[in-house]
Amino acid sequence: MPHPSRTPKALGLAVTAVLGLTLAAPPALAGPAADPDPVPALVAGGGTAAPQLVTGLAEAAPGSPGEAARAHLAAHPERYRIDPGQLTEVGTGRTAEGRHTVRFQQYHGGVPVLGGQYLVRLTGEGAGQRVESAGGKYFTGLTAPTTPAVPDPVLRGLALGSLTDPRGRAGATAEDHGLVVLPGGTGRLTRHFTVRGTDRAGGQPTTREVYVDATVGGIALAHDARAPYQAGARPATAAAAAPALEPATGTAPDAYGRTVKVNTARLPDGSHQLVDLTRPASITTYDAAGRDLLDFIDGLPADLRPAASPTSDFPAATGADGATDAHLNAGIVYDFYRDRLGREGLDGKGSPIVSLVGVTNDGAPIMNATWDGTMMSYGGGGPQYHSFAVALDIAGHEMTHGVIDHTAGLVNAGQTGAMNEALADYFGNAVEVTARGVSMTDPKAALFGEAVCRTGTPEDCAGRRLDDRRTTVDDYLGTDLSLDSGGVHLNSTIFSGALWDIRRTLDPLTADRLVYRALADYLTPLDDFVDGRNAVLAAGRSMNLSPAQLRSVAAAFDAHGIRAGWESRLGTDSRPLVRAIPTSMAAPAVAGGRWVMGNSTGTGDPALYTGSTTAPGTPTRLSPEDGRRHSWAATDGQSAAWLAVGPDAEGRFGMEVLTRSLAGGPVRSLFASRTEQLAEVRISGGDIAFLVEDWESGRTTVRLSRDGAPPVELPLPDGHRPSGLTLRDGVLGWSEQWTAGEREMSAATVRSLTTGRVTARYESAGTVSSTVLAGGRLLWVETPAGPAARSAIRSGALDGSGVVDVLPADSPYAQVTAAITASDQAVTFQAVISRDEGGKPAGGWTNAALPKLWQLPLTGGTPVRVSCNRGGQYEAAADRGTRVLWLDATTGRTDLVVRDHPAGRC
Known part of the structure; x- marks a missing residue:
């Protein structure tokens, strides 16, 4: 029962986006008065031909429950689109009334599919046994390989590397759970690890579920586990x-x-x-x-x-x-x-x-x-x-x-994780009020955790309350997995509130049995709020609830905004370019009205795509179909450069820098390595720069290619570690760190590619990061040393002649939390301004406390909001003028969106 303010952070995007799923909802349900039967007869699957739910059946199914369920699915290929040979029975439950539910796990080529579970529900016995409903998630169209191409030690190392705090990696462990296929499009072969370390301030432990791409490397999905400590045995x-x-x-x-x-x-x-x-x-x-x-x-x-x-x-x-x-x-x-x-x-x-x-x-x-x-x-x-x-x-x-x-x-991420927490809250409170004899009309019945405080009132002590009346449209917190695993606690009372209303409307015993049946006999690991609604209603039908009772159940969900299409009612002021970004490694790059981004089509294909920031249309694929992951891209508006990661033609794992014109033409290889980590590719005209880190020594160098020539290493002082490359019009910038005695030093550095000389080095005793060239100057983020230091955005001339503060550290907006991006007109940064120095929101977690994008002139001034979208805004990329692209999590998924001008005040 972690409190949201104490919940550890993880990497990744909303779980349905990570898996490349666009989950279709059932037809919109009318209100209780207009629809006498709110139980859906058929719910289509999202991103799959197999239906999510089929109810109202009464088809003969003799034999043992497992055999009968499998035979039923095989007998109706046109209805279910399922290959029974890919299903393994993982359990059969039996209710007190004699009903059976057979749960199958989907396998792809012998590898389990995350969230791929299908259930068949039967009633009656012997010759009178009938199938009454079926459903779940079975992912059609999977063609992912089932043999890893990346060596196991590399996969384990990547999993451990997902701990963002290097101190937490010392002594960290990675428990290998084997291969798992992540669904979405053609699927993605991964190796699942449970990683345990101390990736938290103050030495707090962390446990994370990490899925590493076993074909090309990289983190495919990572989210917090519920446990702060646990060994698995x-x-x-x-x-x-x-x-x-x-x-x-x-x-x-x-x-x-x-x-x-x-x-x-x-x-x-x-x-x-x-x-x-x-x-x-x-x-x-x-x-x-x-x-x-x-x-x-x-x-x-x-x-x-x-x-x-x-x-x-x-x-x-x-x-x-x-x-x-x-x-x-x-x-x-x-x-x-x-x-x-x-x-x-x-x-x-x-x-x-x-x-x-x-x-x-x-x-x-x-x-x-x-x-x-x-x-x-x-x-x-x-x-x-x-x-x-x-x-x-x-x-x-x-x-x-x-x-x-x-x-x-239920997976502990996003809406699925919020429903997991909601069900735990519901039954936790149901146990307490039942055992203590508390009436459902007692306001304290809805309080959760109110008994742990030694002082104060129960209302003040309660961590949550199930009657807070929160709804999807008014209160859903649109965050990625970096906060509370995608809002699993922060959004839970939306769903638990609906369940608690059902318990106050129906007889409590009936409600408890209804919710339990939905959990045990209908829900599957990747279900969302609307799936949960349908599961409860279908369970009610199987329990022979009256039409009036079923309408009251539907009304409870309606009151909390849990109905098909609720995401479209949230209201956004940005234009979507690509919906449901399917990878945690996606970050857009943009220049001259053209964007590039890896894995941007929602198909699960590990490819690089490009599109226009102004004209809608289908993105164009840039990368070859060679089985490798293509991402981590840069563009100058004419061409793109990016990294390809995975096995080469000889089956050996490595990394390669590729480049291609956005208009098409041949893909050109610039540099490849099997022993080094490549990163931060940048392109401007005929110049391409990138970082190379030797895996054994840890030494990082800057490589530069001019006009197609082989890359050469640029000289750096001994012990200096470069990062944050920026490249434009024959000028290269970066930040670098080094140790001087017992002091850690940083600098923002400028090098002329024409003369080959460093023309400016702005040194700091704090931390310099996120350099960007714009408007004939170098901009960077500078954070003084100290636990309560606030970041400033600074700007220096390319010849080292002076520094100005674009955003001073004493500005109320100077809580810069991510890389800056800039055009020749404006600089855009991500910040949160409604949190205290400890990073917690004084008024509790709301959408206002999530990261937002701010913009101000390149010469400084008062920042204004880029967008009034209420959810989290991430990975901004500046185009011409004031136009900005970013990844937006407002709607519970993560979309690539754009605005041409800042919204101003919200």
Whole structure:
């Protein structure tokens, strides 16, 4: 249950954009009064010929559920467009009413497809068995290779390199989960790693799911995992640690000092442990007693035993650390799922349930709770907070993540991740109000996490509330994965609010069973909000809800703006050039009214494309079809230069600089290497410059080619590290860093390609970055040393004659967070101005706190907004005059958009 302000960051774009999916929505539903049956009969698939949902069936399907489901799909190829030979049964669920749901996983050439799951739902028994509905995501048209071309050590190195903080890479691990095909277009072969390190300020740990392109290298998809620490191996159970256990009872203080009864296990020596053996699934609670989280990187340490007492009366520390409450709450949640929903444990098979309390971060409490794939971990404790294990709704939330992992497996990113969090919130609150006997009309029923604070009101303490009335159109935060994995917590109450309204409208037991059936029997790993709506309505049909009840369910979703086409109602003031950018490596370059960008068509094809900034039309492919990834491009408006990454004609992995005229013609190779990292390609007329880093020594050099000649290395002082190349009209600029004694130094440097001499070097004791040539001057971002330093945009003459501040560091707009871009008329920068010095929004996370683009004259002045689009704005590229292209995440996907003039004030 990470709080948004504490949620770690990751790289990448919204998950549907990363995967190249444009998910089609069902036909728009009329309001409740106009549509007596809001359950869709057919929902077309997005980016695939297979339908997302087919309901209203009653077709005979004799045999075992698995065999019958497979035979049904095979018998209707024109309806489903599915090859049953590519499906593997991964589970069959059975409801109390005797219905069966068979869940299939899609494979492509023996490799699993991320999110590729199809479900067939059956009712009846024996000869009377019928298929009542089917659906999910099966991706047609996949032709991606299934054999990696990049060596495994390189893939692992790329995964570890996804940690943006170099300090976090020391000691980081990458757990290999094997090959996975990312869907979208022809698909993309990747290797999936779980990367664990300390890529956070203050040494906070991070766990990220990273998918590395196994054909050409590069990060295909990366997002935060829910766990701040986790090893992947199942923790040792009580039975494995101490087999001679007898069921017993004891007493223990809870977090409030009250003595309560607890189920325990008695050891032969008469001591007791917090191990509950009264249910099919054992419930075990461990107390780390202040041990550091780094001790748990590899799972539960071998020397850790369950919380224990020499007698049946447990000591005060058991309550203070939250062990008592974690133990009791785990049992309450287990009973809720078993007695109310018919589910035996988190995995549905009665596997052990494990809780851990009392872990610290360098001695400080961790203000969080998580499900790490194998157990619940609860932080907290101190003058302001109890252990997070105190809150029953938090325990229900974390344990529900375990249920989700073993049913729909919703990916923790974007709308899918927000729905994951919403379902966990819903059931967490449902467990609490049911166990505590709280009425749904009680305003406190909708509060989440309100019990963790030692002081203050429940309303002040609650991390979220499910009756906040947020809607997609008014409140959806359009962010990429760099914030909260695409807003998984920030957008969750939009969906959980609709579910909570359903629970207040229907009988709570009926609502709980309805939402659970949608989760267990309808949802698949990449579903979005509208898919969730359809799943709940279809589940309602299968439960024989009345037409009036189904209309009330639809009305709840309508009230929160969860209906087909809601993204088009958000309102944007930019012109889209390419929708649903399908890669996290896409960044536009533009000059003279022409843009170039890698992977820009939404097909999943790793290619480079070009298009016009003013005339709509289909982008033109520039790169050859050679199986390599073509991206990281630059253009001068006439030609493009870019990097091709992947295996060459001999099957050996490498990188190559290519160039081609935007009008067409031959593709020319400029430089290739199998032992060096190439980066930052720049082009201007006949000049092409780029960086070369030797993989073994780490030394970085600048290479320059003039008029097609072989690239030559430009001289740099020993120990100077170049970056941020900029090239224009016979002038080359860059930033460089070096160590002078114990001081780290930086400079913005200008070199004349005509004379071959450095004409200006603007040195700084701070950090110089993001150089750009414009208007006959060199511009750069300069950040003084110090934790609270604010960046300035500075400008210097090409002959070194003087520096001016285009945007002074004391400007209220000077929170520059990304590379600047400039034309001869204006400079554009990305900034956030509604956050405090710690990077957190004072008024909470809103769209206003997301990165926005600002523009001001090249000579300085007051910045104005480039666009009033409310979502995140990234990777800006300046064209002529005031025209700017960027990647915009307002609509929940990431689009390439353009504006010719700044919007001004918003």
